[in-house]
Amino acid sequence: MLHGECRAGRGGAVVEILLVTGSTRSGSTNTAALRTALEAAPDGVTVALYEGLAELPAFNPDQDTDSLPAPAADLRGRIASADALLFCTPEYAGTLPGSFKNLLDWTVGGSEMHEKPVAWVNVAPEGRGNGASETLRTVLGYLSTDIIDAACVRLTVPRGAVGSDETIEDPQVREGLRDVLRTIAKHVVG
Numbered sequence: 001m002l003h004g005e006c007r008a009g010r011g012g013a014v015v016e017i018l019l020v021t022g023s024t025r026s027g028s029t030n031t032a033a034l035r036t037a038l039e040a041a042p043d044g045v046t047v048a049l050y051e052g053l054a055e056l057p058a059f060n061p062d063q064d065t066d067s068l069p070a071p072a073a074d075l076r077g078r079i080a081s082a083d084a085l086l087f088c089t090p091e092y093a094g095t096l097p098g099s100f101k102n103l104l105d106w107t108v109g110g111s112e113m114h115e116k117p118v119a120w121v122n123v124a125p126e127g128r129g130n131g132a133s134e135t136l137r138t139v140l141g142y143l144s145t146d147i148i149d150a151a152c153v154r155l156t157v158p159r160g161a162v163g164s165d166e167t168i169e170d171p172q173v174r175e176g177l178r179d180v181l182r183t184i185a186k187h188v189v190g
């Protein structure tokens with residue numbers, strides 16, 4: 001497994017969802033939400049956490065060739081083999097963190113995102129983080145992904161809610177994440 005990948009899920013998995021954080025911060029609320037989703041996966045869903053964000057080089061169109069830098073090739077391969085993607089990103093300066101936009105830029109030159117079912121969870125308090133969601137919608141629209149609106153929700157996670165195991169105990173957040181994964185899976189299965 002690459003980049004410290006974690007996998008979870010229960011028997012008879014049919015839908016594989018790749019979880020992608022937009023934060024590189026240790027103790028990140030966004031990454032904690034996705035780690036919690038690893039534990040909250042309902043039956044029939046397998047989830048994997050992508051943890052290579054900080055290893056991606058700065059996007060350079062000159063390197064967007066058949067021989068991609070290894071981290072970018074890994075990213076595209078992971079996206080290709082997933083049935084759907086779930087993003088969770090903070091807002092920086094009214095938009096997406098640069099490192100996360102960099103990740104998205106590495107996907108533009110490939111076909112992996114085309115019609116890929118996608119959703120995002122916004123963990124910011126009500127009234128905050130909207131710029132990140134709006135920008136994400138713009139970029140994912142540009143990439144011709146299949147945005148699952150019913151699975152794009154806000155589940156506020158205060159910093160103090162992240163436990164020492166880097167997950168969130170709050171049962172409402174856990175149930176909310178399980179619902180999101182269930183909604184994505186239903187959309188994929190059709």
Ligand SMILES: Cc1cc2nc3c(=O)[nH]c(=O)nc-3n(C[C@H](O)[C@H](O)[C@H](O)COP(=O)(O)O)c2cc1C
Nearest residue numbers: 023025028029030031090091092093094095128129
């Ligand atoms: C450089 C920087 C810029 C930020 N800009 C915004 C912003 O424009 N709007 C906002 O709501 N929060 C902003 N924040 C707050 C972060 O979104 C917030 O701390 C979030 O919890 C970070 O996510 P994480 O816990 O996953 O690292 C900013 C934080 C940093 C470090």
